[in-house]
Amino acid sequence: MKKFKNKFLVIAVTAFVMLALAQCNKRDNETITYDFEHNLADLNQIQIIGKKIFFDKNLSAPAGQSCASCHNPSTGFSDPQLKTYSEGVVRGSFTNRNAPPLAYLSFSPVRYFDDVDSTFVGGLFLDGRVNTLEEQVRFPLLNHLEMNNSSIAEIVSKVSLANYASLFKNTFGKNIFADTTAAFDAISKAVAEFERSEQVSPFSSKYDAYLAGETSLSAQEIRGLQLFNDTAKGKCANCHPSDDDNDFGAALFTDFTYDNVGLPHNPNATSAQPDLGLGDIVNNSLMNGQFKVPSLRNVAVSAPYFHNGYFDNLNDAARFYSERDVPGKFPAPEVNQNVNKEELGNLNLTVQEIDDIVAFLKTLTDGFQ
Numbered sequence: 001m002k003k004f005k006n007k008f009l010v011i012a013v014t015a016f017v018m019l020a021l022a023q024c025n026k027r028d029n030e031t032i033t034y035d036f037e038h039n040l041a042d043l044n045q046i047q048i049i050g051k052k053i054f055f056d057k058n059l060s061a062p063a064g065q066s067c068a069s070c071h072n073p074s075t076g077f078s079d080p081q082l083k084t085y086s087e088g089v090v091r092g093s094f095t096n097r098n099a100p101p102l103a104y105l106s107f108s109p110v111r112y113f114d115d116v117d118s119t120f121v122g123g124l125f126l127d128g129r130v131n132t133l134e135e136q137v138r139f140p141l142l143n144h145l146e147m148n149n150s151s152i153a154e155i156v157s158k159v160s161l162a163n164y165a166s167l168f169k170n171t172f173g174k175n176i177f178a179d180t181t182a183a184f185d186a187i188s189k190a191v192a193e194f195e196r197s198e199q200v201s202p203f204s205s206k207y208d209a210y211l212a213g214e215t216s217l218s219a220q221e222i223r224g225l226q227l228f229n230d231t232a233k234g235k236c237a238n239c240h241p242s243d244d245d246n247d248f249g250a251a252l253f254t255d256f257t258y259d260n261v262g263l264p265h266n267p268n269a270t271s272a273q274p275d276l277g278l279g280d281i282v283n284n285s286l287m288n289g290q291f292k293v294p295s296l297r298n299v300a301v302s303a304p305y306f307h308n309g310y311f312d313n314l315n316d317a318a319r320f321y322s323e324r325d326v327p328g329k330f331p332a333p334e335v336n337q338n339v340n341k342e343e344l345g346n347l348n349l350t351v352q353e354i355d356d357i358v359a360f361l362k363t364l365t366d367g368f369q
């Protein structure tokens with residue numbers, strides 16, 4: 001899994017990440033251009049269609065916004081603008097959570113309850129309310145805060161007029177557009193298959209090269225990795241496992257469980273109501289405030305952080321884990337139930353140790369050469 005399967009892909013991904021990094025200071029500029037969109041290397045026909053849909057700005061109402069507008073490859077498939085809440089295609093309307101990176105999401109299992117650890121595992125969206133990538137596709141397309149279409153038929157009609165419509169018909173049948181339900185299922189399948197492709201989960205970071213014995217980490221990065229893994233110090237790997245000794249056979253930096261890390265309310269939030277996360281979905285107050293553990297791959301390029309985008313840099317995010325429960329350091333949690341106090345909150349990390357952890361997190365950016 002973590003081996004580079006194909007030189008072509010590595011070169012392509014490297015090219016787009018380098019371009020993206022070169023543009024780093026301009027991340028709030030929506031017109032970044034990069035090679036990624038037109039690179040079809042290693043994609044099968046269904047994935048190619050999915051990628052074209054993913055980047056198609058005609059699929060919003062009005063036209064102008066695609067999935068990639070909020071999930072851009074240059075930022076691990078998160079919002080390329082440094083915005084806490086992404087703006088929908090209808091100007092002035094904003095999502096109520098921070099747009100998460102989609103890279104490595106395809107490994108997420110369908111949500112289930114793990115009796116041993118007494119926690120839910122898996123599911124999509126930050127509160128786990130949807131199970132598969134296929135099921136998920138309709139939500140942003142129909143959400144008035146995002147792409148704002150009024151019906152499935154409207155979306156199918158737009159795809160039937162797209163410049164990839166003939167490819168779509170060749171793949172899914174020449175009469176596919178006559179059946180709205182079947183056509184939308186095909187759209188959903190294509191997007192999901194693209195999200196599962198190696199272009200979205202390339203395993204091409206410095207850390208992957210290190211695991212493969214192809215490069216070494218600096219002394220600081222090694223210290224950061226050790227603190228990250230240390231169950232008596234950083235404890236990060238308790239929830240963001242850094243090894244590939246798991247069901248997925250890959251270091252994903254998430255175990256897809258849920259936790260309430262005790263984030264303060266974001267004063268810029270769209271709603272003043274507390275966001276109960278998983279608790280609301282499974283109707284269980286013992287899970288109020290819990291959100292899915294995200295992968296930390298590409299985290300250095302996917303600010304701001306956490307479901308409510310409370311932090312805009314990694315240093316503050318790591319400091320929060322260390323000092324949340326030190327009086328006077330951070331505002332009280334937005335949801336004061338079920339806050340995890342065993343694994344985070346008062347880690348006593350020094351400034352140097354926090355810097356070391358952040359240095360390690362920066363090795364998780366794809367496109368390392």
Ligand code: HEC
Pocket residue numbers: 054065066067068069070071086087088089095096097098099100101102105123124125126127133136137140141145146147191
């Ligand atoms: C206006 C910005 C915006 C657009 C456009 C958008 N998304 Fe999202 N996306 C978000 C936000 C915000 C979330 C988090 C929502 C939540 O968890 O409640 C999200 C979550 C997701 C997730 C779940 C992530 C996770 O960690 O479980 C997937 C998958 C996804 N989007 C795919 C897509 C696809 C496919 C499209 C295009 C059809 C799309 N998005 C368009 C903002 C956007």
Ligand code: HEC
Pocket residue numbers: 101228234235236237238239240257258259260261263290291292293294295296299302304305306307308314317318321322340343344357
């Ligand atoms: C008890 C489980 C747990 C531990 C331990 C843990 N995390 Fe997390 N982490 C989470 C959860 C859950 C979230 C998402 C919370 C939310 O959005 O409300 C998260 C989110 C993050 C994010 C934001 C990522 C993004 O894309 O928004 C960063 C950065 C992060 N963790 C770093 C760390 C570091 C560094 C450590 C160790 C110092 C650590 N975590 C320890 C569970 C944990």
